Amino acid sequence: MFHLALKMLMGDRAKYIMLVGGLTFAALLMTQQNAVFQGLLSWTTSHLRNMRASIWVVEAHVDYANETKPLRDTDVNRVRSVKGVDFAVPMYQGILKAKDSDGADKQIMLIGLHGATLFGRPPQMLAGSLQQLRLPNTVVIDELGVQRLTAKSKRTIRIGDTFEINDREARIVGICRTERHFFGYPYVFSSYDQALQYAPRQRKMLSVILAEPKPGAAISDVALAIQRETGLKAYTSEEFAKVTVEYIWKNTGIPMSFMTTIILGFIVGVAVSGQTFFSFVLENLRHLGALKAMGASTWTLSRMLLLQAFTVGTIGYGMGVGLAALFGFAVLPVGQPPFLLEAGSMIKTAVAIVIMCCFSALLGIRKVARLEPAIVFRG
Amino acid sequence: MSSSSSIPTDSTTSKTAVRVRDVTKTFGTGDGRTVALKGVDFETREGELHLVVGPSGCGKTTLLSVVAGTLDWDAGEIDVLGTRLNGMKKGAVTAFRGRHIGFIFQQFNLIPTLTCVENVSVPLLLNGVHRRQAESTAAELLQRVGLGDKGRKHPTELSGGQQQRVAIARALSHEPRLIICDEPTSALDRDTGHHIMDLLSTAARAPGRCVIIVTHDPRTYGYADRITEMEDGRVRQVLDGDALRHYVAQHA
Ligand SMILES: Nc1ncnc2c1ncn2[C@@H]1O[C@H](COP(=O)(O)OP(=O)(O)OP(=O)(O)O)[C@@H](O)[C@H]1O
Numbered sequence: 001m002f003h004l005a006l007k008m009l010m011g012d013r014a015k016y017i018m019l020v021g022g023l024t025f026a027a028l029l030m031t032q033q034n035a036v037f038q039g040l041l042s043w044t045t046s047h048l049r050n051m052r053a054s055i056w057v058v059e060a061h062v063d064y065a066n067e068t069k070p071l072r073d074t075d076v077n078r079v080r081s082v083k084g085v086d087f088a089v090p091m092y093q094g095i096l097k098a099k100d101s102d103g104a105d106k107q108i109m110l111i112g113l114h115g116a117t118l119f120g121r122p123p124q125m126l127a128g129s130l131q132q133l134r135l136p137n138t139v140v141i142d143e144l145g146v147q148r149l150t151a152k153s154k155r156t157i158r159i160g161d162t163f164e165i166n167d168r169e170a171r172i173v174g175i176c177r178t179e180r181h182f183f184g185y186p187y188v189f190s191s192y193d194q195a196l197q198y199a200p201r202q203r204k205m206l207s208v209i210l211a212e213p214k215p216g217a218a219i220s221d222v223a224l225a226i227q228r229e230t231g232l233k234a235y236t237s238e239e240f241a242k243v244t245v246e247y248i249w250k251n252t253g254i255p256m257s258f259m260t261t262i263i264l265g266f267i268v269g270v271a272v273s274g275q276t277f278f279s280f281v282l283e284n285l286r287h288l289g290a291l292k293a294m295g296a297s298t299w300t301l302s303r304m305l306l307l308q309a310f311t312v313g314t315i316g317y318g319m320g321v322g323l324a325a326l327f328g329f330a331v332l333p334v335g336q337p338p339f340l341l342e343a344g345s346m347i348k349t350a351v352a353i354v355i356m357c358c359f360s361a362l363l364g365i366r367k368v369a370r371l372e373p374a375i376v377f378r379g
Numbered sequence: 380m381s382s383s384s385s386i387p388t389d390s391t392t393s394k395t396a397v398r399v400r401d402v403t404k405t406f407g408t409g410d411g412r413t414v415a416l417k418g419v420d421f422e423t424r425e426g427e428l429h430l431v432v433g434p435s436g437c438g439k440t441t442l443l444s445v446v447a448g449t450l451d452w453d454a455g456e457i458d459v460l461g462t463r464l465n466g467m468k469k470g471a472v473t474a475f476r477g478r479h480i481g482f483i484f485q486q487f488n489l490i491p492t493l494t495c496v497e498n499v500s501v502p503l504l505l506n507g508v509h510r511r512q513a514e515s516t517a518a519e520l521l522q523r524v525g526l527g528d529k530g531r532k533h534p535t536e537l538s539g540g541q542q543q544r545v546a547i548a549r550a551l552s553h554e555p556r557l558i559i560c561d562e563p564t565s566a567l568d569r570d571t572g573h574h575i576m577d578l579l580s581t582a583a584r585a586p587g588r589c590v591i592i593v594t595h596d597p598r599t600y601g602y603a604d605r606i607t608e609m610e611d612g613r614v615r616q617v618l619d620g621d622a623l624r625h626y627v628a629q630h631a
């Protein structure tokens with residue numbers, strides 16, 4: 001009987017397409033928005049992955065990874081003296097103004113790395129040499145930097161070219177690959193001392209202290225010890241990522257605006273699939289009544305309706321998530337908008353679609369349960 | 380074969396298939412209340428083609444519905460094929476219908492999105508017959524009603540008479556012992572109507588089976604072994620034998 005239920009469903013082309021279309025749209029919207037949101041969230045912590053330090057020591061009032069409040073230079077030594085710390089190095093981070101060779105202003109994220117160790121170095125060098133950062137007025141820029149700092153009228157900039165940071169010359173000695181920063185500025189790496197020369201002079205210039213625990217020491221224990229002994233905040237990399245994401249949830253409208261779209265997708269899905277499926281049931285009420293007269297139980301008819309609802313649900317889910325993935329393949333190479341499609345998002349969409357299907361089927365089942373088979377004798 | 384009145388119906392030897400005793404049925408309450416059956420007695424025997432006739436609104440369809448177990452009634456006893464319907468659970472009545480009763484409707488009620496073979500196979504599938512077996516039985520039945528070549532077609536591609544023949548094939552497919560028809564010929568032209576009645580009266584002759592037909596159509600009277608005439612929710616007269624022949628001649 002169930003193969004006939006499917007034929008009845010697909011035989012009604014218009015409603016079938018409407019159902020599949022509505023569910024596809026809902027699944028696409030929910031999955032895509034969720035993936036963009038997850039991608040954006042992952043950007044908020046990309047800075048941590050670019051530096052790859054076990055412990056981040058920051059000013060006591062820093063709440064999330066993309067906030068900078070300066071420390072005293074002496075704090076580095078205070079951290080170094082904490083038991084269990086293998087080494088600790090200073091890092092500068094700041095958004096500065098650069099000029100391309102046409103003289104146009106560009107914002108950059110300048111990172112000053114400890115000269116001796118270059119700890120916090122970019123994850124992947126594509127060309128040139130990181131060691132040359134120890135020479136004066138040198139920088140390594142990332143791929144986004146190449147794009148942004150190339151003047152409109154000129155060829156693509158490359159190693160050996162120069163541009164200006166705060167009216168000081170910066171010579172490119174390497175190109176690297178990074179994960180894009182939440183703020184969207186290109187990364188420019190220099191030595192710590194060089195960074196202090198580029199940056200506007202202030203009383204305190206140190207942004208972050210990156211630390212590593214001694215072999216065998218637990219990262220979280222060492223972080224706690226640093227916090228206790230220095231009064232600074234010391235996060236393990238995971239903790240820092242976690243509080244950053246929490247900060248975004250609590251303090252920005254970003255999750256809300258994505259949730260609104262996702263909920264809208266859910267409502268549209270429920271409305272379209274519920275309404276279309278219900279009118280499909282209404283139109284077939286005579287036939288369902290005839291089936292009931294011929295001995296089909298309410299239970300049999302209910303299972304037929306569930307099968308029909310879940311068939312369009314499965315197809316719509318597959319197409320929606322598939323289209324969302326295609327969207328991802330299209331935007332990932334461009335890097336905009338962010339996109340991170342995880343199993344969790346797909347499961348959430350699946351749950352939403354299951355709810356839509358159950359709701360639609362239940363509307364029909366309620367109708368069928370009350371259906372008097374005697375109606376088939378009425379004209 | 381235009382008339383079946385020559386076939387003897389011996390009410391002393393053939394068994395009772397349907398017995399209805401003093402059944403009443405009221406629709407609605409208060410001012411909108413209609414008493415559709417006012418104490419109806421009705422009996423049909425195996426091997427019989429039994430017509431129920433009478434003016435519009437006299438309760439024919441209502442009687443048919445309670446006999447088929449598709450409608451609850453208020454009082455009285457109903458026995459169908461040796462089973463007392465009184466007090467039976469809804470699910471049990473549904474299963475009983477699916478097993479023992481075939482239906483033919485005025486508006487055919489074929490499912491337009493299914494092919495003829497699939498439509499005919501429905502009662503078999505509902506009785507748990509495997510799909511392949513059901514479809515081959517359905518194809519045979521379509522052959523028997525003269526539509527062997529139409530199995531893959533959809534009902535909407537057929538004429539009214541052809542659709543009603545598909546409906547007959549469907550009603551017969553699971554070999555039910557009782558076939559219930561409401562106005563099976565009234566949507567059809569004269570010749571087609573006769574063709575349909577031929578098929579139904581042949582079906583009625585199968586051992587242990589009977590056919591009850593509600594009709595307005597005097598052209599069908601000649602096929603009857605017995606006619607029950609209703610009027611205003613009551614049985615006015617039951618005709619068989621000479622009285623039936625006289626009645627048929629009168630209405631021809
Ligand atoms: N579901 C219902 N609700 C209310 N009244 C009903 C219902 N079904 C039938 N009736 C009423 O019961 C009476 C008998 O109806 P029924 O359909 O049995 O007549 P009928 O003899 O089949 O008529 P027709 O020849 O026009 O089909 C009519 O007055 C009708 O209006």
Ligand SMILES: [Mg+2]
Binds near residue numbers: 439441
């Ligand atoms: Mg009627």
